[in-house]
Amino acid sequence: MAEGGKAKHERFRGDYPIVVDGLINRFGEQTVHEDLDLKVRRGEILGVVGGSGTGKSVLMRSIIGLQPPSGGNVKVFDQSITEAEPDEVLGVRDRWGVLFQGGALFSTLTVGENVEVPLKQFYPDISDDLRHEIARYKVMLSGLPEEAVSKYPSELSGGMKKRAGLARALALDPELLFLDEPTAGLDPIGASAFDRLTKELKETLGLTVFLITHDLDTLHEICDRVAVLADKKVIAVDTVPNLMELDHPWIQEYFNGPRGRAALTAQALDELRQHMDRPVAAHAVKALDKTPPGKDKA
Amino acid sequence: MTGLAQFEIVEGDGGSALVLTGPYLVSTIGAVDDELRTVDANVATIDISDVSEIDTVGAWLACTLATEHDAEITGASSRAQRLLDAISGLGGEEKLSAPRLPFWSRVPEAMGEKIFNARSGIVGVVSFLGALLISAGSLIRNPRRFRTVALFRQMELVGVSALPIIGLMSFLIGIVIAQQGAVQLAQFGAETLTINLVGRITLRELGVLMTAIMVAGRSGSAFAAEIGTMKLTEEIDAMRTIGISPMEALVIPRILAAVLMMPLLGFYASCMAIIGGAVIGDTMLGIPFWTFLSRIQEVVPTYDLWVGLVKAPVFGLIVALAGCYNGMQVKGNSEEVGKRTTLSVVSAIFAVIVLDAFFAVFFTEIGWA
Numbered sequence: 180m181a182e183g184g185k186a187k188h189e190r191f192r193g194d195y196p197i198v199v200d201g202l203i204n205r206f207g208e209q210t211v212h213e214d215l216d217l218k219v220r221r222g223e224i225l226g227v228v229g230g231s232g233t234g235k236s237v238l239m240r241s242i243i244g245l246q247p248p249s250g251g252n253v254k255v256f257d258q259s260i261t262e263a264e265p266d267e268v269l270g271v272r273d274r275w276g277v278l279f280q281g282g283a284l285f286s287t288l289t290v291g292e293n294v295e296v297p298l299k300q301f302y303p304d305i306s307d308d309l310r311h312e313i314a315r316y317k318v319m320l321s322g323l324p325e326e327a328v329s330k331y332p333s334e335l336s337g338g339m340k341k342r343a344g345l346a347r348a349l350a351l352d353p354e355l356l357f358l359d360e361p362t363a364g365l366d367p368i369g370a371s372a373f374d375r376l377t378k379e380l381k382e383t384l385g386l387t388v389f390l391i392t393h394d395l396d397t398l399h400e401i402c403d404r405v406a407v408l409a410d411k412k413v414i415a416v417d418t419v420p421n422l423m424e425l426d427h428p429w430i431q432e433y434f435n436g437p438r439g440r441a442a443l444t445a446q447a448l449d450e451l452r453q454h455m456d457r458p459v460a461a462h463a464v465k466a467l468d469k470t471p472p473g474k475d476k477a
Numbered sequence: 478m479t480g481l482a483q484f485e486i487v488e489g490d491g492g493s494a495l496v497l498t499g500p501y502l503v504s505t506i507g508a509v510d511d512e513l514r515t516v517d518a519n520v521a522t523i524d525i526s527d528v529s530e531i532d533t534v535g536a537w538l539a540c541t542l543a544t545e546h547d548a549e550i551t552g553a554s555s556r557a558q559r560l561l562d563a564i565s566g567l568g569g570e571e572k573l574s575a576p577r578l579p580f581w582s583r584v585p586e587a588m589g590e591k592i593f594n595a596r597s598g599i600v601g602v603v604s605f606l607g608a609l610l611i612s613a614g615s616l617i618r619n620p621r622r623f624r625t626v627a628l629f630r631q632m633e634l635v636g637v638s639a640l641p642i643i644g645l646m647s648f649l650i651g652i653v654i655a656q657q658g659a660v661q662l663a664q665f666g667a668e669t670l671t672i673n674l675v676g677r678i679t680l681r682e683l684g685v686l687m688t689a690i691m692v693a694g695r696s697g698s699a700f701a702a703e704i705g706t707m708k709l710t711e712e713i714d715a716m717r718t719i720g721i722s723p724m725e726a727l728v729i730p731r732i733l734a735a736v737l738m739m740p741l742l743g744f745y746a747s748c749m750a751i752i753g754g755a756v757i758g759d760t761m762l763g764i765p766f767w768t769f770l771s772r773i774q775e776v777v778p779t780y781d782l783w784v785g786l787v788k789a790p791v792f793g794l795i796v797a798l799a800g801c802y803n804g805m806q807v808k809g810n811s812e813e814v815g816k817r818t819t820l821s822v823v824s825a826i827f828a829v830i831v832l833d834a835f836f837a838v839f840f841t842e843i844g845w846a
Contacts, residue, residue: 292573302507305507305510306507309510312541313537315569320564325571328572329574383560384533
């Protein structure tokens, strides 16, 4: 019988891995968040939307402890981030992964070495061979070809950088994944591939995903619920169809504007195509395909 | 479920079973990994039904073992099975570090690259100078395009805000020269010649030379880093598309500011050094402060001042050129900014010292000795 190391902590089994309570963020005179509340359910993909400057990224930075808030409380895995000692937060840091907007890869390290950084930092007892193997399969799990492992970030395209950033975020098998506009700047094909990857990973790895996005397709395709940031608060958290029923001017404009409509049509088409064997569906696909995006009143 | 990752080998007919128990997570696996890999029993099945928790790292290890022993994984929970499916077929042999040549071919290659780059570097400097002259020419023809505000801003940064540090440095240098000089000259009983020493050496050489080195460190590096960062963030490209020439907007004001401020700073540095010398003269040699200063007028020929003042703008030009040129050469990543900034300071100081030697010979030859 051989013995290994102790597990650092159990997997989180509560209902809400992230609980934000009365968060206040002020920069000088400007108040970004005032008494903001938000609960993220375990195992869901929560989309976070809001106009520019409503503090989506600030909210994420507050949750992961990069931005000490002016007031309120943030709990991740029932551990307070705002009031904790730095050492205590460290115990939570290896349970989440963060993908920053530009990927934020270390430019002097190769992709594989980037993935190794958190492993080395938190688990120095893992042997070099195993660590190399882990880095390699994580990179491939993120949908990059094997050759990408030895490439420097400057040799990668924008979409590949995001995938490499995702591989680093997944390095420690986190329970919680923060994605800051993962599909921004990707072409539609790349963006929808990234969406599928996010959903797949969430399902196989049992992740909870906090996803900031502007991409309406992402919201429709993969988000279980969407939190809307406006008026310095989270004004609503619900599924997309339910949100569209709400009578808030910004929400209406966002989801029922031309782009929101187009995304909805696209999704409807996708669903219909899965039932193409039925004549009604085939007919509907034909009809919808002809409608120029944004102009249909379906 | 904080427990330990453990394993045991259960002998059975048709090969033994490797039974894994406890959590198989990234946090627990480090300790069992080595032992598991060295298991040399004939393993037919890997039983993971008692694994309390598993993540992709645990699944990866199970997969690797299964392939190695050609064994079958049994008892996987639905979650474990999902992970196993997700990672099967991944992995490979690709090295993590970028491919590197062996030592004996890496060194010659690096040498060759250096030489090759040196050639293109010279071409680069010359074409940069050419572009600079063309911009200067077109500015002279269209003086309204000249950026006066930028020039004054740079003159403030290069000149005015450097006054305290250059003043302090020169004052201390004056003290050191006077004190050390006096000790040596005392052997001949010629302490009064300390005045000649301090006055001539600071006005001719040290005032301007030390100022040039200080400006290279302060402003030359700033030029390279500023322009380099602007290149990385595509600000320079944005300027070009709007129709602003980066040469006119960024390079010429900086170079002109350095050329104009260097003589002033150099003269100021010499004055501060002489004051430093005079303080030593007053306290150590018994030469009254004001006597020291008035003797300077008698023992230092006027051409010593000219020697310093002629060199100063040339040094300023070199320092600013090195900074701006290296800034414009930045491309790729943030590491390049650092490299180029270092290079700008090192090459500027080197060029200034080499040129100073030529100037020394030249001025002696024309009789300003």
